[in-house]
Amino acid sequence: MTGPELADAPLPVGGIRLATVAAGVRYPGRPDLVLLEAAPGSRCAAVFTRNAFCAAPVHLARERLAAAAPRYLLINTGNANAGTGAAGLADARACTAAVAEAAGVRDAEVLPFSTGVIGEALPVAPITAAVPRLLEGLAADGWADAGRGIMTTDTRPKLCSAQLDIGGRTITVTGMAKGAGMLRPDMATMLAFLATDAAVAQPLLDELLREAVERSFHRISVDGDTSTNDACVLLATGAAGNEELTANDSEAARLLAEAVGDVCVQLARGLVRDGEGASKFVTVSVEGGRDGAECLAVAFTIAHSPLVKTALFASDPNWGRLLAAIGRAGIADLDVEAVSVRLNDVLIAEGGCRAASYSEEAGAAAMAATDIRIAVDLGRGEASETVWTSDFSYDYVRINAEYRT
Structure with missing residues (x-):
């Protein structure tokens, strides 16, 4: 076989x-x-x-x-x-x-x-x-x-x-x-x-x-x-x-x-x-969770955030929107200082704040790519999950505004 x-x-x-x-x-x-x-x-x-x-x-x-x-x-x-x-x-x-x-x-x-x-x-x-x-x-x-x-x-x-x-x-x-x-x-x-x-x-x-x-x-x-x-x-x-x-x-x-x-x-x-109006293919990987459910909760909170999705469309490395999404995902007793976030290979946040090695130029270069990986490490366990999403563009609004016309 x-x-x-x-x-x-x-x-x-x-x-x-x-x-x-x-x-x-x-x-x-x-x-x-x-x-x-x-x-x-x-x-x-x-x-x-x-x-x-x-x-x-x-x-x-x-x-x-x-x-x-x-x-x-x-x-x-x-x-x-x-x-x-x-x-x-x-x-x-x-x-x-x-x-x-x-x-x-x-x-x-x-x-x-x-x-x-x-x-x-x-x-x-x-x-x-x-x-x-x-x-x-x-x-x-x-x-x-x-x-x-x-x-x-x-x-x-x-x-x-x-x-x-x-x-x-x-x-x-x-x-x-x-x-x-x-x-x-x-x-x-x-x-x-x-x-x-x-x-x-x-x-x-x-x-x-x-x-x-x-x-x-x-x-x-x-x-x-x-x-x-x-x-x-x-x-x-x-x-x-x-x-x-x-x-x-x-x-x-x-x-x-x-x-x-x-x-x-x-x-x-x-x-x-092929998402409506999509210009970016985004992989959201969350590891270091206590179980798969909390990894998925974080991943989908990021994937569903209109603020994150519009920043992706603009190629704007507005990393604060990622931290905000992670923080509101409903993870009990989350130690934010244990969390790290990367855009492709660029470390953007760790220890509860912007990474010392991060630069806007590096973040902008990562966000300019057509395929983007948002990698989150929760630093609290061994579980991991991955979801796939896209950005929100002007065309997404147009397609759905005109759907019945």
């Missing part, structure tokens, strides 16, 4: 076909509707948003996933079908019923996913009218088009694959994701879809996804907002013909978990790099 290797381009996954069309959900001529088909017998794991105002497709997908493994995923952009009440649920059912009837499967075997503007009725007619084109266009190499078809304010698709060897069989994991704003997922990301041709037992598949999400999509934030439509799905078709993986303590399961996790991390980092 050999460990996973990432691929630059999305690789087909045995048992998975995809199609993408321009249905006119919101804008004419723009790819906005994707259908993903999974071979019979495929297994599915999924996690969804924790937002109380979750969208109609989230309600329906949860309900159906609890009853049956899906054969089809129907994904539309341009309209979130959220905040739409009973009518929104009826619209989601109507769209999936059109797929089920045309494909010859049960309604419960079609899961809906939507992203876009909240509070507007889903345009059912153009979606259902496009179903025949979707079914005709299904292809194993449809990942690249689908990656574009699920975009909203994204400027580029996010796709990634990994391959590994298990028992002499080549196993593929491929994923796509969308999301550029309203992005601080408390589960996954706005939308992410992964598939593998490995044969995996359901309990292990669920565990693989939970672990991958925890170290990838749970570690990113563009603006601190959690969407009403977040969903992350992992399908396993078994087309590779490997002996079914059943235990997460086996070497084969560990390697597959590594592959799924690596793909999720690549996708998650890609979302941050």
Whole structure:
């Protein structure tokens, strides 16, 4: 058995076909509707948003996933079908019923996913009218088009694959994701879809996804907002013909978990790099904590601070904003004199104040970089955590001010 290797381009996954069309959900001529088909017998794991105002497709997908493994995923952009009440649920059912009837499967075997503007009725007619084109266009190499078809304010698709060897069989994991704003997922990301041709037992598949999400999509934030439509799905078709993986303590399961996790991390980092109006990719590393929870509390307080994020955009080494964020993260009995802070390789603060070796010139040079690392050592334990975020620019305000126009 050999460990996973990432691929630059999305690789087909045995048992998975995809199609993408321009249905006119919101804008004419723009790819906005994707259908993903999974071979019979495929297994599915999924996690969804924790937002109380979750969208109609989230309600329906949860309900159906609890009853049956899906054969089809129907994904539309341009309209979130959220905040739409009973009518929104009826619209989601109507769209999936059109797929089920045309494909010859049960309604419960079609899961809906939507992203876009909240509070507007889903345009059912153009979606259902496009179903025949979707079914005709299904292809194993449809990942690249689908990656574009699920975009909203994204400027580029996010796709990634990994391959590994298990028992002499080549196993593929491929994923796509969308999301550029309203992005601080408390589960996954706005939308992410992964598939593998490995044969995996359901309990292990669920565990693989939970672990991958925890170290990838749970570690990113563009603006601190959690969407009403977040969903992350992992399908396993078994087309590779490997002996079914059943235990997460086996070497084969560990390697597959590594592959799924690596793909999720690549996708998650890609979302941050393409954050709305983002000009900086920022890694916030916190070490020296008593446990992971307090490290994450500090990291996300920094990542969510509008003052820190605007300073990052301006390339302004306003290190006082970092100290203020660390100090309000809610860490009990924090000894500020034990804390040190670095920007890339530049030590900016220690002993409760500016480092003696620090200069504004060095700080400005660090902040001018496109990729910036903010490293915090709390000096109180062995735990460490890392999150990824972006800056706040003029374009972030413009994009969100004009989102519905």
